[in-house]
């Protein structure tokens with residue numbers, strides 16, 4: 001593995017030994033802030049179903065998708081068409097469409113929020129499994145920071161946990177407009193599944209863009225801004241972007257953002273601040289930070 005590559009961690013043997021898993025995750029979180037995980041135990045059929053529902057939805061006529069359009073950043077739910085979100089607010093809007101589902105379990109009984117019952121069930125089943133996986137990963141990282149089991153879980157009840165289906169239409173690698181502009185993620189950790197089509201790139205220490213392997217059998221995990229703040233900068237929320245390179249083929253991806261509940265005050269953990277030093281970050285509530293970032297990208 002060159003210094004420039006994103007670490008690949010096999011969770012299979014390590015699940016039995018949380019300390020080893022925790023150390024591997026923390027080392028990656030402190031390095032690039034990005035890692036790829038294999039053998040997480042997440043049922044692959046859930047992903048197949050979710051990708052199938054995603055592809056079926058994005059193939060609908062624009063008018064049908066527009067019925068479910070994203071209305072406000074507070075709700076953070078629904079369909080966003082190509083050119084309506086700019087993850088880099090200073091660049092052109094992203095060439096992608098998405099279906100975002102914040103706090104999906106609580107919204108499950110509202111039929112008007114979902115394209116159809118199959119889509120809803122596929123999304124909710126993956127949401128539930130992703131939530132459990134994110135909790136395990138945060139627990140393993142928390143151990144490494146000297147926190148008790150469940151420390152992070154108590155702050156991630158689901159209010160700001162968000163599943164997002166993404167579709168990037170075919171695009172030439174040389175196109176000036178990105179599929180998703182350069183950004184950092186907002187919350188604690190992101191889990192990302194890719195359909196095998198490359199495009200995700202992570203900013204490296206020397207400011208070059210490092211492509212991430214688009215292997216459908218691994219999940220990409222990255223650190224968001226709020227976990228960077230919680231860890232006083234020990235874990236890194238790294239800039240990344242999406243530049244699909246296939247002129248004929250669409251790229252599909254599914255992201256799960258595990259972010260703290262609205263009222264959680266995120267301040268650097270005492271154990272992460274060296275003695276006699278002031279914390280690098282001021283406290284901020286999760287709601288304040290997430291809404292500020294959403295407002296900028298939907299500006």
Ligand SMILES: O=C(O)CCC(=O)C(=O)O
Nearest residue numbers: 166180185200242253255
């Ligand atoms: O599509 C991808 O590979 C990544 C998307 C992403 O970074 C995001 O939605 O925050």
Ligand SMILES: [Fe+2]
Nearest residue numbers: 183184185240
């Ligand atoms: Fe992202």
